[in-house]
């Protein structure tokens with residue numbers, strides 16, 4: 038990667054053309070696709086994304102065209118020279134493996150979105166065993182790096198991170214959204230059609246920074262921070278907590294597609310002011 042900023046899955050990531058723009062015009066170091074599954078999914082009914090205090094609440098329902106229909110977009114990205122991470126999910130281990138193997142030829146890395154319910158309804162990332170099995174099964178088939186994206190909706194995120202480490206994951210993405218709800222007090226019902234959704238943006242940052250910090254103390258694999266990165270200062274907070282790179286989603290909406298360039302230049306300002314020569318020097322300094 039040419040810099041440590043990555044477009045997070047699900048934001049401007051539904052087409053090759055949009056991902057290419059984020060990479061070349063926006064200046065991201067890499068881009069992550071929308072999460073892809075075996076079958077196409079329509080997703081939830083509207084409203085699916087709403088603005089709340091200091092963040093967004095979304096319940097898109099993992100809408101995607103199915104991985105086979107997305108391969109032409111991945112090929113186009115590869116031919117264009119974009120560093121691309123394919124986000125994959127499934128309802129079973131075999132579905133994770135099928136999608137990961139199907140996209141691996143056209144991606145630089147695969148990110149397992151473990152915030153997906155299995156057939157019994159439990160999120161993979163809410164179980165050490167399921168996380169271990171998903172990572173292990175995909176790792177045994179792929180040569181390219183495999184990332185695992187964790188959920189903060191657990192009491193002990195470190196034990197899930199350790200399970201992924203044991204399964205030889207290459208990097209952890211910390212974190213996905215926090216489960217939340219907004220009620221319209223006049224309609225007297227939840228605003229999202231799905232009732233609950235995932236909270237992203239500034240309000241997520243203190244939670245995700247804490248998760249990165251706790252994990253970095255206990256595991257020895259690369260961490261990519263994710264949640265509420267709007268500025269270079271936000272990214273620096275993640276580096277100090279132990280992350281080596283950051284993903285940016287919600288901030289694209291507020292600071293524009295070139296948020297990646299802005300964040301990189303703000304990181305450089307910080308390093309210069311504080312007398313550091315590289316990001317490596319500050320990774321984990323707060324621990």
Ligand SMILES: Cc1cc2nc3c(=O)[nH]c(=O)nc-3n(C[C@H](O)[C@H](O)[C@H](O)COP(=O)(O)O)c2cc1C
Nearest residue numbers: 045046047072095150213237238264265285286287
């Ligand atoms: C509209 C929307 C759709 C998302 N879709 C996905 C998805 O398909 N897969 C996934 O792993 N995360 C998805 N996310 C979560 C983001 O990738 C990211 O983890 C989260 O938004 C926190 O980062 P942020 O505060 O920078 O947005 C989505 C987020 C938003 C706002």
